[in-house]
Amino acid sequence: MENPLVKVLVVDDDPALRQLLADYLNRHNYDTLLAPDASDLAGRIQRYSPDLIVLDRMMPDGDGAEACRKLRQQGEDIPVILLTARDETVDRVIGLEAGADDYLGKPFDPRELLARIEAVLRRKRGASALNKDKPVAFGPFVFDPATRQLYRGEEIIKLTGGEVNLLEALVSNPGKPLSRDRLLALARDDDEGERNDRAIDIAILRLRRAIEDDPKQPRWIQTVWGVGYRFSP
Template sequence: MEKPAKIKLLVVDDDPALRELLADYLNRQGYDTLLAPDATDLEARITRFAPALLVLDRMLPGGDGAEACRRLRDRGEDLPIILLTARDETVDRIIGLESGADDYLGKPFDPRELLARIEAVLRRKSGPSALVKDGPVSFGPFLFDSQTRTLRKDGEVVRLTGGEFNLLEALLRNAGKPLSRERLLALARDDEAGDRNDRAIDIAILRLRRVIEDDPKQPRWIQTVWGIGYRFAPLGQPDDGAAG
């Protein structure tokens, strides 16, 4: 089975240690992360590598990240941009958003928070995946509807918590792709649920399997990918590296 192409990210920051840390972390989450130390020839890099999202530092040697963002917007570039700013500097954040950035994140930050911001911006920009964008989705006896936030089995509503529904939606939107627990945590964030962790994802997966699988111990739909996390199998068939 041909593997889906990785989503490309471009990270522009003058701190080499931070660049390498983010590249290592984001690559482990399934991204293809490209790095640059400054905004020189930024337009050329974007044209050449065609990233899906740009992470851009506000303060760069020989240039201003916000100004670079503004130039991109002025020339009609709609590439999603997350601006890294100085923590608690309200002016920096205002300037960043006014320059056309889609989101901002104050330094220092946890890479997991950046991942969550990246996932959120990509969701807003790209919209639903092919599996869920055209309305309700059927699989087996189930009907999933993201608009009404309902899951039905043979016409009867299945009760799910907000976090469990978000997790199932994340799996459906990325059907066929192995997703790490950390990435699922970012995709399925439930603001009303408070802090969540890898164990919470495992418990939610177990509950979903009890709902949608004929045999939760031998799952047809939500499969474990050893060493990575989980995947939703559109056809309910195992893939290389997948197991129950």
């Protein structure tokens, strides 16, 4: 299976710059999404599930650093690179204290932004790899990514390969809504054939039957209406 393109959400009020970055990043195999302001940033994250955000610091509807701070307060750990026309030390400190992963002053060469995006994503992947094989406990269950087994006490809960992939995707992103498209990319199992939205819903139902006291009122795997699903430990 071909790896899905990395999604980058570019949030900037300058339409020419947005389009320039979209064209450049798309040529370098990124799936670029565009937004003119920071309003409903959390909503856009839920809808599009971007892997990284390029966020302008100063926009008509508010401060990008403050928008980043709110995301972090909400528990959202998606990488953020702040852009600003004010390339001063104090502004860099404000941005980093707000939870930004990097900071780039305008004007800039798109090649530098691309290099910073790739560096931030490498750090993110490296941090994720440190916890990749760490068992995840929730309620009476333990999911072990290393063995790809779900345990309830000493009992092994039988799951298909695709269901294990789906559970791993969910528990690896606790509290983060994942769209069906995102789950399709993360949970597809070649041994089970092509997946679609309906297959994801069926796999979710099976997982709920395996781990929920009441699958109709799920505690662990919750539906996020209009988006997809979320693991809530």
